[in-house]
Amino acid sequence: xxxxxxxxxxxxxxxxxxxxxxxxxxxxxxxxxxxxxxxxxxxxxxxxxxxxxxxxxxxxxxxxxxxxxxxxxxxxxxxxxxxxxxxxxxxxxxxxxxxxxxxxxxxxxxxxxxxxxxxxxxxxxxxxxxxxxxxxxxxxxxxxxxxxxxxxxxxxxxxxxxxxxxxxxxxxxxxxxxxxxxxxxxxxxxxxxxxxxxxxxxxxxxxxxxxxxxxxxxxxxxxxxxxxxxxxxxxxxxxxxxxxxxxxxxxxxxxxxxxxxxxxxxxxxxxxxxxxxxxxxxxxxxxxxxxxxxxxxxxxxxxxxxxxxxxxxxxxxxxxxxxxxxxxxxxxxxxxxxxxxxxxxx
Amino acid sequence: xxxxxxxxxxxxxxxxxxxxxxxxxxxxxxxxxxxxxxxxxxxxxxxxxxxxxxxxxxxxxxxxxxxxxxxxxxxxxxxxxxxxxxxxxxxxxxxxxxxxxxxxxxxxxxxxxxxxxxxxxxxxxxxxxxxxxxxxxxxxxxxxxxxxxxxxxxxxxxxxxxxxxxxxxxxxxxxxxxxxxxxxxxxxxxxxxxxxxxxxxxxxxxxxxxxxxxxxxxxxxxxxxxxxxxxxxxxxxxxxxxxxxxxxxxxxxxxxxxxxxxxxxxxxxxxxxxxxxxxxxxxxxxxxxxxxxxxxxxxxxxxxxxxxxxxxxxxxxxxxxxxxxxxxxxxxxxxxxxxxxxxxxxxxxxxxxxxxxxxxxxxxxxxxxxxxxxxxxxxxxxxxx
Numbered sequence: 265x266x267x268x269x270x271x272x273x274x275x276x277x278x279x280x281x282x283x284x285x286x287x288x289x290x291x292x293x294x295x296x297x298x299x300x301x302x303x304x305x306x307x308x309x310x311x312x313x314x315x316x317x318x319x320x321x322x323x324x325x326x327x328x329x330x331x332x333x334x335x336x337x338x339x340x341x342x343x344x345x346x347x348x349x350x351x352x353x354x355x356x357x358x359x360x361x362x363x364x365x366x367x368x369x370x371x372x373x374x375x376x377x378x379x380x381x382x383x384x385x386x387x388x389x390x391x392x393x394x395x396x397x398x399x400x401x402x403x404x405x406x407x408x409x410x411x412x413x414x415x416x417x418x419x420x421x422x423x424x425x426x427x428x429x430x431x432x433x434x435x436x437x438x439x440x441x442x443x444x445x446x447x448x449x450x451x452x453x454x455x456x457x458x459x460x461x462x463x464x465x466x467x468x469x470x471x472x473x474x475x476x477x478x479x480x481x482x483x484x485x486x487x488x489x490x491x492x493x494x495x496x497x498x499x500x501x502x503x504x505x506x507x508x509x510x511x512x513x514x515x516x517x518x519x520x521x522x523x524x525x526x527x528x529x530x531x532x533x534x535x536x537x538x539x540x541x542x543x544x545x546x547x548x549x550x551x552x553x554x555x556x557x558x559x560x561x562x563x564x565x566x567x568x569x570x571x572x573x574x575x576x577x578x579x580x581x582x583x584x585x586x587x588x589x590x591x592x593x594x595x596x597x598x599x600x601x602x603x604x605x606x607x608x609x610x
Numbered sequence: 611x612x613x614x615x616x617x618x619x620x621x622x623x624x625x626x627x628x629x630x631x632x633x634x635x636x637x638x639x640x641x642x643x644x645x646x647x648x649x650x651x652x653x654x655x656x657x658x659x660x661x662x663x664x665x666x667x668x669x670x671x672x673x674x675x676x677x678x679x680x681x682x683x684x685x686x687x688x689x690x691x692x693x694x695x696x697x698x699x700x701x702x703x704x705x706x707x708x709x710x711x712x713x714x715x716x717x718x719x720x721x722x723x724x725x726x727x728x729x730x731x732x733x734x735x736x737x738x739x740x741x742x743x744x745x746x747x748x749x750x751x752x753x754x755x756x757x758x759x760x761x762x763x764x765x766x767x768x769x770x771x772x773x774x775x776x777x778x779x780x781x782x783x784x785x786x787x788x789x790x791x792x793x794x795x796x797x798x799x800x801x802x803x804x805x806x807x808x809x810x811x812x813x814x815x816x817x818x819x820x821x822x823x824x825x826x827x828x829x830x831x832x833x834x835x836x837x838x839x840x841x842x843x844x845x846x847x848x849x850x851x852x853x854x855x856x857x858x859x860x861x862x863x864x865x866x867x868x869x870x871x872x873x874x875x876x877x878x879x880x881x882x883x884x885x886x887x888x889x890x891x892x893x894x895x896x897x898x899x900x901x902x903x904x905x906x907x908x909x910x911x912x913x914x915x916x917x918x919x920x921x922x923x924x925x926x927x928x929x930x931x932x933x934x935x936x937x938x939x940x941x942x943x944x945x946x947x948x949x950x951x952x953x954x955x956x957x958x959x960x961x962x963x964x965x966x967x968x969x970x971x972x973x974x975x976x977x978x979x980x981x982x983x984x985x986x987x988x989x990x991x992x993x994x995x
Contacts, residue, residue, distance in 0.1 A: 293923075298942040314942075329923050332942040373920055376993040377927075 266380040267291045268425060271366055272321065272328070274313030277385030279320040279447045280439045281427045285383060286324050293379070294321040294328040297365060299337040300458040316447050323445065333369055340364035342458055349494040350472040352519035353587030353606070357456050358412045358561070367420045374423070381425045388413055389429030390421060391597065395546040397421040399598040404432035411561050414591035414601035415543050468494045477522025479504070482515065482531055493517050496524045498585035499532060515583065533580035539573045539590055539602025548572075549592075549599060556593040559584045559604075565593055573602060612930045612978045616815075616907060616968025617762055617792060623817035623865055623969065626858040630819065633854035640850055642840065651853045658860035665867045666809070666826055667800025674825045674843045675856050679791040679812025680713035682825040685836050685847065686787040686808040687717040687756055691726055693832035694753035694785060701753035701783060705729045707739040707768070708951035714756050714789055715947075726753075733952045737766030737899030745776050752781040759790035759802055759809075763948040763964055764899035765908020767797070774805040785831060791815055794866050795968065796874060796905035807831045811863075813855065817969055818862035822855035866969070877967050878906040880976045884965065885909055891984035898949055898962055907967040912958045915991045919943050921963060924986045930979060933964045 270282040272294040286292045296317040314330060321328030341360045348355035366384060374382045387402035388410040396418050402408040416424070428436055440448035459467045472494045479488040490496070496504075500514045504526055515532050516525040537557075549555060549570055556565035557575050567578035570592055584590060586606040592599045613621075633654060639647030641655045656670070663670040676682045687704065694701040706718045708730040718728045729747040732740050739757050748755060757773045760766070770788060777784050787808040790799055794816045803809045808831065813822035827833060827846070839848025866873075888895045894914030897904075904910075913921065918934035922943075925932055934943050949959040965979075 327926065329926075330942040331919055332944060373917075376920055376990055377924055378989070378993070 265289050265291055267378065268293070268381045268383050269370075269374040269377070269379040270294050270383045271370060271385075272296050272317040273385070273453075274316035274320075274447065274450075275385065275453065276440050276445070276447045276450050277387070277428060277436060279317070279385070279445045280431075280436045280443070281383055281385040282320065282326065283324055283439065283443050283445060284427045285425070286326060292324070292326045294318075294324075294326055295370070296328070296330050297337075297370065298330055298332045298334055299361070299365065300334060300342070316450070320445055320447055331370065331373065333365055336369055337361070337365060337458075340368070345456075346468060346471045348587050349468050350492075350519065352493045352496075352517035354497045354585035355587045356412070356561070356589050357458070359415060359589050362412055363415050367416055367424070371420060371423060381423055383425040383427060385428055386413060386426055387428055387431075387433070388426050389596075390424060390426050393597070397424075398545060400429070401593070401596040401598075402429050402431075404434075407433045409561075410593075410598050411558050411563075411589065411591045414589060414598045415541075417543060418545055465495055468492075475522055477524065479524045479526055482525060482527045487526070490524055493519045493522055493524060499582050513582075517586075529582070532582045534577070534583045535580050536574055536576045537581075537584045537590055538605040539575060540605050542573050542600065542602030544570075544592070544600035545598075549594065553594070554578070555599065556595075558591045558593065559588055568592070570599075573605075575602075612975050612982065613970070614965040614967065614975070614979060615931045615933050616971065617765070617964065617966035618933055619814045619820065620817055620968035621970045622814075622819055622858065623862045625865060626818055626862040629861040630854040630858035633857055637853075641853055642842065642850065654857050655851055655853050658856045661860040661864055662824060665799070665863050666811075667798075668826050669829065671844065672826055672828055674827055674846050675851055675859075676823040676825055676843075676847055677821055677849075677852070678823045679711075679789070679810055679815070680823075681836070681847075682810035682812070682823040683711065683713035683756075683787075683789050684717040685825050685833065686810055686827075687714055687754055688721060689833040689836060689846075690754045690785040690787065690808060690831070691721050692724070692834045694783070695724070695726075696834070697832065698753075698783065700751050703727050703729065703749060703752035703781075703784075704754050704756075705731060705744070705747045705752055705784075706756045707731050707733060707744070707758065709733045709737070709739065709761050709763075709948040710756060710758055711762055711789055711791065712947075714758070714787075718756070727751075730951075733948075735899075735953055736903060737761060737764040737948075737952055738768055738903065739773065741769065741772055741776065744773065745780060748777060748780045748784065750781055750783075752777075752784045754785050754787060755781070756787040756789065758792070759788050759799075760792040760796060760905050761899070761948060762792045763946055764910045764952075765792070765904040765966070766899040767903055767905060770802060770806065771804070778805070792905070794863060795870065795877075795907060798867075798870070813859040813862065816862055816866045818859040819855045822852055822859045824859070873969060874906045877969075877971060880971055880973065881906055881909050881967050884967075884976050884979055885911075887980040888983060891980075892987050898954060898958075899952070907971075909965040909967070910962060911965075912954075912962045913987055914961065915994060916961060916987055918961055918963050920990060921987065924990055925983065928982045928986060930982055930986075933966070934962060 268290045272278045345357045386409045387407040389400040391400045401410045474491045476491045478486045496514045512526040515527040551571040557568040558565045584604040588604045591601040637650045639651035641652040659670045659673050704726050731744045755777045786806045788806045789810045791812040807828045809826040811824040814820040835846045837848045898910045945959040
């Protein structure tokens with residue numbers, strides 16, 4: 265029996281995670297993080313998700329607490345998110361939150377409180393290899409969330425439990441229904457949790473000063489204007505707002521000159537991506553080994569090789585937006601990840 | 611379980627429980643009816659009102675029963691501001707201390723919707739409302755001034771009589787309200803709130819039931835009801851009275867009043883013993899607010915090197931119930947607005963916890979607390995990253 269702190273969001277996954285650990289006889293405590301929203305949001309943190317988590321915990325007869333990390337969340341997740349968009353890159357706030365909040369402050373607090381493990385309801389597996397603990401894809405490929413955890417270190421993984429990794433989402437819902445959990449039929453959250461009303465553009469619009477600039481072709485010909493680079497992401501097609509008669513993609517965003525470059529699909533293709541903040545667990549793979557790179561939460565993995573901070577694709581790929589996480593897999597196992605840099609000229 | 615959260619809610623006194631039971635089951639009457647069953651309820655209700663008035667040093671007709679301390683605060687602040695504005699449209703200023711309970715702060719801020727100007731007056735590091743700032747905030751357009759009797763976090767007693775003098779001098783038309791919810795165990799309410807037009811109380815803070823409050827409204831003070839209906843409570847608060855709760859409220863208030871001096875002395879010894887033990891066993895434990903101004907049941911301290919949120923979980927794990935800041939309904943802890951308004955640094959505020967004692971606190975509680983709390987704090991400090 266271990267003492268386990270379960271991060272309970274109030275959704276079905278973390279509810280079932282807590283229930284399964286409890287059923288296995290562990291000493292389980294639930295915690296819900298208050299990350300965002302004050303009185304002006306949903307009414308003084310009496311958010312219904314917290315209430316759901318609390319009631320599931322009561323049903324499981326486990327203690328439940330709320331940790332208020334909203335200051336840190338703003339500093340470590342929201343502010344960098346806004347700054348990244350304002351400077352022309354495309355951050356992944358869920359990855360940032362997992363690193364700095366759940367496996368940052370929360371894991372630190374969990375250790376301080378003497379818990380053996382921190383558990384979450386992520387759909388990913390933890391496997392033990394000869395080289396240490398590793399993260400692996402969920403058995404439910406469609407729900408796999410290993411990508412958003414790909415930057416976790418061995419030390420973090422050692423203190424982690426992911427009870428849902430061997431289950432499909434259907435099985436998770438079946439467990440929830442069998443256990444009579446009130447969250448069994450709850451809809452999934454899909455989007456960036458702190459952006460509720462009006463979407464990304466409205467959120468950024470309220471936080472990034474408007475800074476008009478040009479939309480140009482790869483040859484430097486201005487074809488339109490825009491009112492801020494934060495509206496654009498490399499690879500974006502929709503909303504580019506350029507009527508040129510053919511499909512256009514954003515192929516570059518230069519926040520310094522406020523220039524957005526658009527081009528055809530071929531202009532977007534790259535044969536490599538340079539990473540920063542790269543975490544590779546264990547011995548770095550040989551540069552000859554064919555691995556797989558995944559560039560977005562639900563993106564398809566593509567063949568690649570890795571040498572230091574450079575990921576080379578077996579076949580040219582649409583350019584990875586700077587700021588995006590590139591997760592490296594060997595089969596189902598996560599070897600590590602890094603964050604795409606803009607220096608990717610062929 | 612070591613219960614050190616009496617300022618949040620204290621157990622009901624057994625005599626109060628006994629007093630209310632007949633009115634839960636045996637006596638079904640609605641006090642507003644005209645038959646025998648109603649007469650039983652009405653008689654009990656009015657006897658309770660007389661008892662409460664006697665303890666508080668006011669007339670029975672000045673006692674308005676409500677559903678909670680928060681309701682009393684809202685009725686006092688909102689209804690008084692509206693009534694003042696109705697009589698004299700130039701009266702639009704609401705002045706509250708920044709260390710008020712959220713019920714007062716919330717009610718005051720809601721009044722900005724109806725065109726009121728709201729001023730929050732900061733406190734000093736001692737934990738008392740800053741009287742110079744208070745004087746500056748009050749002008750001849752001030753309609754309501756609200757300063758609590760005893761702060762619910764630090765336990766610091768506020769200088770109500772000085773506040774009253776300032777208000778009478780600078781804004782003779784203004785109505786004076788005090789939230790005395792934390793006071794009955796420690797102070798004679800009638801004496802402490804002399805000169806105040808409106809006084810809020812809550813049953814479950816001194817051994818009565820949850821869900822019963824009182825607003826003392828001095829004769830002639832105009833109020834507009836929040837809840838309209840059948841004219842209950844002199845037309846100020848509609849709704850069939852919670853007879854059982856009111857009877858228990860009166861019983862607990864009477865007991866509290868009659869035993870105040872001995873209880874204060876007893877609880878002071880417990881509190882002082884706990885405080886001394888924490889100081890002796892742990893470095894870096896310091897009181898928030900002036901210790902000489904605290905009520906006997908209050909022990910609000912900053913504990914260096916631990917976050918309150920973590921400490922409360924660890925304490926709960928060993929059966930010690932304490933509190934911090936203003937936990938809202940979700941249980942998330944925000945840095946205490948009271949400490950921040952006193953000028954306490956944010957980091958210190960986030961390392962501060964409230965331990966509060968009450969009538970049910972025993973020597974054994976304090977023995978166990980002294981045994982458990984330092985162990986937990988030391989462990990957390992060792993493991994701090």
